[in-house]
Amino acid sequence: MAGDKPDAEEIFKEFKEQSITQFFRKNSQMLGYSGKVRSLTTIVHEYVTNSLDGCEEAGIFPEITVEVKELSENKHHVKVTDNGPGIPQKLVGKALASILSGTKFHRYVQQRGQQGIGAGGCTLFSAITTGKPIAVKSGTGKSAFECNVAVDIKTNKPLITEMKDLPADFKGLSVQGEFGDTKYERSDHGVQEYIKRTALSNPHITIKLTEPDGKENIFLKSVNEMPKRPKQTKPHPLGISTRDLLDFAHTTDKNKISSFLSESFSRVSPSKVAELKEIAKEVDFDKSPKSLLWPEAEKIVEGFRGMKWMAPETDSLSTIGAQQMESAMLNIINPQFISVTERKPKIFKGGIPFAVEIGIAYGGDAGKVTEEGTKGNIMRSANKVPLLFDGSVCAITEAVNQIQWKRYGIKNFDEEPISVFVNISSVYIPYNGIGKQAVSQEPEIIEELKLGLMESARKMQIHINKQRSMHTMESRYRTIIRYVSQLATNLSEITGEDKSAIEKRLREIVESKYDISDAKETSEEKEEFETDEEE
Ligand SMILES: Nc1ncnc2c1ncn2[C@@H]1O[C@H](COP(=O)(O)OP(=O)(O)OP(=O)(O)O)[C@@H](O)[C@H]1O
Numbered sequence: 346m347a348g349d350k351p352d353a354e355e356i357f358k359e360f361k362e363q364s365i366t367q368f369f370r371k372n373s374q375m376l377g378y379s380g381k382v383r384s385l386t387t388i389v390h391e392y393v394t395n396s397l398d399g400c401e402e403a404g405i406f407p408e409i410t411v412e413v414k415e416l417s418e419n420k421h422h423v424k425v426t427d428n429g430p431g432i433p434q435k436l437v438g439k440a441l442a443s444i445l446s447g448t449k450f451h452r453y454v455q456q457r458g459q460q461g462i463g464a465g466g467c468t469l470f471s472a473i474t475t476g477k478p479i480a481v482k483s484g485t486g487k488s489a490f491e492c493n494v495a496v497d498i499k500t501n502k503p504l505i506t507e508m509k510d511l512p513a514d515f516k517g518l519s520v521q522g523e524f525g526d527t528k529y530e531r532s533d534h535g536v537q538e539y540i541k542r543t544a545l546s547n548p549h550i551t552i553k554l555t556e557p558d559g560k561e562n563i564f565l566k567s568v569n570e571m572p573k574r575p576k577q578t579k580p581h582p583l584g585i586s587t588r589d590l591l592d593f594a595h596t597t598d599k600n601k602i603s604s605f606l607s608e609s610f611s612r613v614s615p616s617k618v619a620e621l622k623e624i625a626k627e628v629d630f631d632k633s634p635k636s637l638l639w640p641e642a643e644k645i646v647e648g649f650r651g652m653k654w655m656a657p658e659t660d661s662l663s664t665i666g667a668q669q670m671e672s673a674m675l676n677i678i679n680p681q682f683i684s685v686t687e688r689k690p691k692i693f694k695g696g697i698p699f700a701v702e703i704g705i706a707y708g709g710d711a712g713k714v715t716e717e718g719t720k721g722n723i724m725r726s727a728n729k730v731p732l733l734f735d736g737s738v739c740a741i742t743e744a745v746n747q748i749q750w751k752r753y754g755i756k757n758f759d760e761e762p763i764s765v766f767v768n769i770s771s772v773y774i775p776y777n778g779i780g781k782q783a784v785s786q787e788p789e790i791i792e793e794l795k796l797g798l799m800e801s802a803r804k805m806q807i808h809i810n811k812q813r814s815m816h817t818m819e820s821r822y823r824t825i826i827r828y829v830s831q832l833a834t835n836l837s838e839i840t841g842e843d844k845s846a847i848e849k850r851l852r853e854i855v856e857s858k859y860d861i862s863d864a865k866e867t868s869e870e871k872e873e874f875e876t877d878e879e880e
């Protein structure tokens with residue numbers, strides 16, 4: 346030590362490493378645990394998305410029950426049960442307690458979960474706020490068991506206790522735990538809204554929520570079809586960064602960079618690799634990908650960007666589907682009118698496919714009911730997962746705000762009974778942050794959202810205009826028809842002709858002028874729901 350100032354040796358006596366679990370223990374807000382209402386919604390979100398992914402991967406129509414009970418102020422018991430494939434006994438600890446482990450993060454396939462953090466995050470949050478483990482019941486169809494799982498914060502290793510075999514008739518997964526620093530609230534950010542929106546984005550599921558006051562919310566499935574299974578694909582060369590390339594290269598089992606490139610990426614044939622060799626001359630394509638360095642990876646990515654490519658495959662996308670979306674909106678929002686638009690897949694950042702679906706609901710129970718009346722609302726969703734937070738920075742909100750709603754007959758979006766429901770699908774949704782609640786404002790995504798919104802809004806406008814003109818016609822008809830009887834009496838007195846014959850003729854004249862057969866139909870239509878296909 347020089348004087349009283351510590352030198353490097355002194356300072357670095359304190360040098361330590363921390364596990365990923367220790368990191369998230371201090372930074373749980375990064376996982377969505379910030380604010381009591383949001384924390385509770387995050388827990389339900391993590392378990393429900395896992396249940397949906399698990400069921401869909403096993404080809405099972407998801408049936409999920411969620412129960413939230415209040416244990417004391419700011420402390421809740423949450424239980425989520427599904428009818429999915431369950432988790433094998435030997436992996437249950439790693440799957441539900443360790444962070445950064447799972448069956449999804451290493452595959453390039455569109456699923457809700459991506460990182461292997463969600464379930465472990467819940468286990469950690471329970472430990473931090475109550476010191477309790479998570480109780481698990483799992484059945485794979487062949488065997489079943491129950492146990493408690495927790496995590497060793499220093500090592501990120503699972504701690505399993507109370508392991509017991511169960512009769513094999515339980516199939517699926519049930520997780521339950523106690524969570525402090527939580528609050529149940531029936532608001533736009535609460536669990537009930539989250540479950541309702543989950544049902545909206547996933548018409549093929551049945552989901553039941555029991556709220557702390559015992560109120561049951563049941564959303565039955567709106568369609569009898571499972572969504573198309575997303576295909577596992579390889580990334581397109583135009584959609585990867587230098588960092589991605591290095592990560593892929595360092596974990597591949599291929600021996601040479603050339604074979605690694607043609608095996609790992611879509612559209613990269615051996616002849617394309619030969620073309621790349623001419624551009625990235627300084628890279629040794631025969632060496633092991635494990636020894637690939639940053640400057641070399643940079644050259645390869647630059648080379649890729651300068652070459653001509655076939656567009657990426659789009660069958661990796663699993664959308665909700667226009668008809669399914671309409672059924673769900675009809676069932677859950679119950680509006681007067683629905684207009685749905687499913688756009689063809691497009692590309693962002695040069696090589697990442699995505700697709701947008703837009704549903705506009707108008708009238709009836711559409712919009713958000715507030716004390717000041719019904720207001721327009723935006724329901725955002727990405728890969729069929731509702732996004733309830735950080736709306737102000739999301740590409741979807743931005744696109745909706747950029748639409749000139751007046752042009753489509755909506756005088757003030759904030760004051761009309763309108764709900765705009767948007768889902769974006771992609772293997773790689775560009776979220777703004779680790780909390781995955783807002784889609785970043787990529788220009789291609791905003792543009793595509795706007796086109797979809799305008800298409801849906803146009804269809805809706807035609808319907809509204811038709812209804813308004815019918816309404817005007819109908820009220821004129823009713824005004825005039827009131828005088829027909831009196832006029833017939835007067836004319837009969839003047840001409841001496843039969844009153845009923847005159848009245849009949851007068852009615853025919855009025856009806857032919859104001860063709861109210863349509864008006865009558867329109868008022869009947871109000872009871873039904875329809876999609877106006879006219880452009
Ligand atoms: N209900 C379930 N049914 C079947 N498997 C499950 C279930 N819940 C979790 N798993 C398994 O546990 C793994 C870890 O789940 P976890 O939520 O931590 O990560 P993830 O879903 O892969 O990614 P993300 O962090 O984005 O949620 C999953 O990848 C899956 O293999």
Ligand SMILES: [Mg+2]
Pocket residue numbers: 391394395457458459461462463464
């Ligand atoms: Mg998950």
